[in-house]
Amino acid sequence: MDEQKRLSMIAYLRRKMTTVGIKVADLKAAIAEDRARQKSARYRSAFGDTWDGKGDMPQWLKQATSAGQSLTHFAIDKPSASASRQRPAIDWSRDPFAGTRLATVRAS
Numbered sequence: 001m002d003e004q005k006r007l008s009m010i011a012y013l014r015r016k017m018t019t020v021g022i023k024v025a026d027l028k029a030a031i032a033e034d035r036a037r038q039k040s041a042r043y044r045s046a047f048g049d050t051w052d053g054k055g056d057m058p059q060w061l062k063q064a065t066s067a068g069q070s071l072t073h074f075a076i077d078k079p080s081a082s083a084s085r086q087r088p089a090i091d092w093s094r095d096p097f098a099g100t101r102l103a104t105v106r107a108s
Contacts, residue, residue, distance in 0.1 A: 043074040 017023070041050035043061060051058050057065075065071060 042076055043071070044076050045074060 017027070037052075038050065040052045042053040043051045045060050045064075047060075049058065049060050051061055061071075061074065064074070
């Protein structure tokens with residue numbers, strides 16, 4: 001966006017804010033409140049809906065869990081998937097087929 005359009009948009013928004021009665025301090029407070037809510041959120045949907053885990057479960061989360069989705073699917077601080085799906089360590093040093101074609105053929 002070029003500077004002329006930006007200044008025009010700012011002037012338009014200021015006029016609308018004065019018409020409706022919104023002050024810059026109100027806008028700052030609303031933005032700060034949204035940021036605080038986003039930081040305290042523990043669960044988030046694909047559409048950006050959040051829940052902090054306190055109080056009643058919101059409708060979007062009730063519907064998802066009723067449909068069979070797990071609550072951990074929506075958790076924001078999930079444990080990494082690679083950590084939970086690590087394969088066990090295998091000692092291949094005694095494998096009699098190491099380096100042969102049998103070591104690379106997969107069963108179908």
